[in-house]
Amino acid sequence: MTRIVLTDAMKASGTRAVFAALEARGGKGCVRFVGGCVRNVLLGVPGSDLDLSTQLTPDETEAALSAAGMRHVPTGKDYGTITAVVDGEPYEITSLREDVETDGRRAVVSYTTVWAKDAQRRDFYVNALYADIEGLVYDPTGHGLADIAERRVRFIGEAQMRIREDYLRILRFFRFTAGYALSVDPDSLQACIALQAGIDGLSGERLFGETMKTLSLANPLLAFEAMQSGGILSRIVPGWILVGEGLPELRAMITHSDDAERRLMALVDSGLGLGVNEIKSAQARLKFSQAIGERMIAAGDVVTRLEAAEAGDIARLIYRHGRQAVEDAVLLAAVHGDGQPHELLRLMADIDVPKFPLKGSDLIARGMTAGPEVGQRLKQIEAEWLAADFAQSVIDAALVG
Template identity: 40%
Template sequence: MFARLADAAWTRREGLQALTAALGADNMRWVGGAIRDSLLGSDVSDVDCATRLLPDDVMERCRLAGIRTVPTGIEHGTVTAILKGGPVEITTLRRDVSTDGRRATVAFAQAWEEDAARRDFTINALYAHPETLEIFDYFGGMDDLAARRVRFIGDARQRIREDHLRILRYFRFQARFGAELDAEAEEACAELASTLKGLSRERIAMELTALLALPDPHATVARMRQLGVLQVVLPEACPQHIELLGRVIAAEQEQGFAPDPMRRMAALLPPITEVAETVAARLRLSKTQRGHLVAVAGRNQSDLAAMHALAYAETAPVAIDRVLLQGGDAGGLKHWEIPQFPLKGGEIVARGVTAGPEVARMLRRVEQHWIEEGFPPRERVMELLDRELSARSGIS
């Protein structure tokens, strides 16, 4: 059946026509996510290109056309063309020579279908001619898109044995696009879940955070635990934590907060800072992610009554997450600007207190009263300072 890609806005990006002229329209196809998302009516961010040309030929043709390229993955046949409308990854057609579940040895190929056969899911193996926009679908990806079904190309177990990360990718794509469950895919993921132990922690963390950043991954995360997959990558998550994840997602939607993967990961962990530290280290999260996860794990019921004080002490994002995780309304923090304490130590010295530890202690006491009173203006702060000075001098 002949199908044609609609005249999507991304196909008119500046530079794509020049790239097509440089490589030759019959030597290239747009591929993957841009085609899939266009058919779903979703926004397209990244544009990828598959080509029969070898990487050196791609770079030379681009050079002659005045297009700068960067060899971003030259060992796997990928170069990136830097265009005004956005970068485009160009990858030479490939076939797998050998795989070990973590990495693949590939050889360059000439057949589009051979390249498609090594991809993970049917919905990602869609190609489009750059001029006619004719779609080439070798494995029923368009039917699967229509059914909202995430299906492996060929034998699901074989696809997973080639790259164990495809288990987590399956669930991420299921959360994003899926409606109809694919029995073969689910059985294969459950059967081979233990193979995830051989992957690098960074790759697992990348997929977990990408999954948790989606609009509503709750049902998928629950399914991962039901199938024994979640226990391999995040054994700390128990059924009550998954229920909490669902409540947090509902609260985000009700209160108008964007999805946040660290907030949601915190929901899947017990509120114990040592556990958060362990998980962050195991997944090799960034310093920023680790700090946030640990801070949120320290939540307690007092957060709900003093969320502005918490935001002042910890940052607004930490306060928002701790309130949401405890079932509170964090709307009052959404546009709240953290105030600056309107008193300096030098002002205390000017009032006759000798510079040193006593000034610091007095500054902290005044600041604490200021926080407890809800951050009143400077006039009140000066009254609080007067009170401290009076107490120091013994004047009642």
């Protein structure tokens, strides 16, 4: 019998109130913690969102919460989920389900009171663990606790069947492997490789969400190298090609930065380069925001300018492109050149880049006629000011002239 020490969130008064409300209708043990919150406590890693499973149907869940005077919202009632809100905290409560049919993206489900049936429809054994309000852990598949102990991530039952239920589980497999496993489960990997064509039917938004979650992990390299070796990566990043062994640019960026967007730049750069056309191709597939696309384009542009840059040029690059773009470019240049960028980044932190101190009104106040010439003259002065390393003497001379 395995017990966990409940986290503060799991033993909060609001949590106990939700359990009490549901058990008042369904009886003791009709509701349990499930999935990530149980898994993470067992693994000794930071907590996950609280998810609850119940033997009650969604209608019964709503009735139980209403009887307890508890606010609730039918956030996903069609899929069995009701959200209770206690003291401003949301609690997602999902009825036990079993799949009737699926098309690889959506499943038709029926409700059940059997915990084992609910467990069998989940993705990985480590995610099919339940715990009651006292911390007693239930392992309906009989493999979840063993996989936790072995730091192993595997599909439940027949791997290809689990994948066909939702092809996004291929990417989830790699994310959970990178987050929790010591190595890649070979049987699960082979199933992912065999059914990788199913990724093509997934929306770019879903692919981007999973990709960024994986890139946000402490060390996502295990996942991406496995995707690369299995030929899966090109279905996520269009046009990605095999370049040598491993992913050297991504590996290096992981050591330099925990910024997921920078890691995405390195991932795209590994196979495509970071030109405008390549970025737009990746954006068309992954549907990432215009802001991320513009950040990538700015970084790629600055990288080419860094190659011949001297000390004074860094300040000018920051002025023209912004500090973030230059920092991104410094890191991207480093991952290609085996460099150590942190000294340059420290120097950059001490560079105080001034704002251009003149406005058109300043020139007009000194006798210049309003019109297009004012803007042209401002650009000329600005160029001279930059070339002179922001010298005030340039501004003074322009005002006198």
